[in-house]
Structures are given as C-alpha cells and as structure tokens.
Amino acid sequence: EAGVTQSPTHLIKTRGQQATLRCSPISGHTSVYWYQQALGLGLQFLLWYDEGEERNRGNFPPRFSGRQFPNYSSELNVNALELEDSALYLCASSRGDSSGANVLTFGAGSRLTVL
Amino acid sequence: RKEVEQDPGPFNVPEGATVAFNCTYSNSASQSFFWYRQDCRKEPKLLMSVYSSGNEDGRFTAQLNRASQYISLLIRDSKLSDSATYLCVVNMRYTRLSFGAGTTVTVRA
Secondary structure (H helix, E strand, C coil): CCCCEEECCEEEECCCCCEEEEEECCCCEEEEEEEEECCCCCEEEEEEEECCEEEEECCCCCCEEEEECCCCCEEEEECCCCHHHCEEEEEEEEECCCCCCCCCEECCCEEEEEC | CCCEEECCCCEEEECCCCEEEEEEECCCCCCEEEEEEECCCCCCEEEEEECCCCEEECCEEEEEECCCCEEEEEECCCCHHHCEEEEEEEECCCCCEEECCCEEEEEEC
C-alpha cells in the first residue's frame, strides 16, 4: 500500500514568489493535515481538510491557503513568500475523521527554501 | 502558554539505561494523547497511543496524569536505535492534533 506522497521533495523560490505543494493521502484516507516544521522547531499546524472541507486552520497569515480535491489529494499554496517560510512542510492523512483524534501517517515532506 | 510543552533535552544515555521524560499540556479538555518519533530529517511516525490507565509496548511505557496534565514516556534497556526526537501529541475533540517541539534522546555505545 502506498503511503502519503508529497511533491516536490525540494523547492527553491525567491522572496515574493508563490509556492505550491502537493499531497496524496493513503488510499481510503479522507482527512489531510498540513504542518510546517522550521529548522530546530516543532511542528506548527497549518490546515486540516476532511471530505473536501476545511475543518481547522492554524495561526498563519492568509497567504497560506490550500484545498482538498474530490480524490482527497490536497494542495498547499504559499503566496508572497518570505524568508521565514523556509521550512519542511509535512502532509499527513488519516481515515475519515470529524474529531481530529485519529492517528496520522506522515509523508516525507517538501523542503521549501526561500532565497 | 504553549498548548504542549516538552523538555527539549538532549537526554544522553548509555546503552541499556532507562530514560524517562514528560510532556505537559495546557487544555484540561484534551482527550487523545500520543507519542510520535522523528528521526533526523525524516517524517514523524507514531510510536504509541497513550491510554488513561497507562500502557506498554515492549520497552516503552506511556503514562497519563490528567490531574497534573502531563504524559510521560519511559524507555527501558535503551538501544542505539532509540536515538531520535520524541514528539508529544495532544488532541481536543473536533480540533487538530497539537505537537510538542520534541525531546531529543541520544543513546551512546
């Protein structure tokens, strides 16, 4: 069974540009979560999607946005990139979940570098 | 105050030793608790869920203290392969999982 897949693995952008990160959940999982992990820091919650709907959003500015497609894959968009957006972006999926309490399976992450 | 706080460590222990560390959470309504493990530059992976009565998984023992709002992880007979960052994870129903910043454990030969 394929795990959570993320693309691209690495992405280099310059300040002011836009970045799009993609995530495919495990087959049968309908919830997708996005986390940011800056170097040396913990995971910061970004977004949670379940059944195509945004369930919860972390304390990030509006230039961080995303969506979940009918096939449950998801996209994270970061507009007007800033240097401090450089981080590992982790996507995780879980079975259909309205409580947010399910066990998460993470992808290997997309490392975004902003120059 | 952070939702989930952990001692960052590092805890440097010899092989075979026992190491234990705690994690505190701020919201008394938290309902689900987990420990995840993250190896250097890798994604987090579930180590174990934490149940109210405490639970063991091989050399790993997790405890929950709701009155004092903390969970603990104890590793017995440490192996070199136990070297990792251990993430405490807490959830309130209908909200997302909150991760602690992690406790780093280094097991030396």
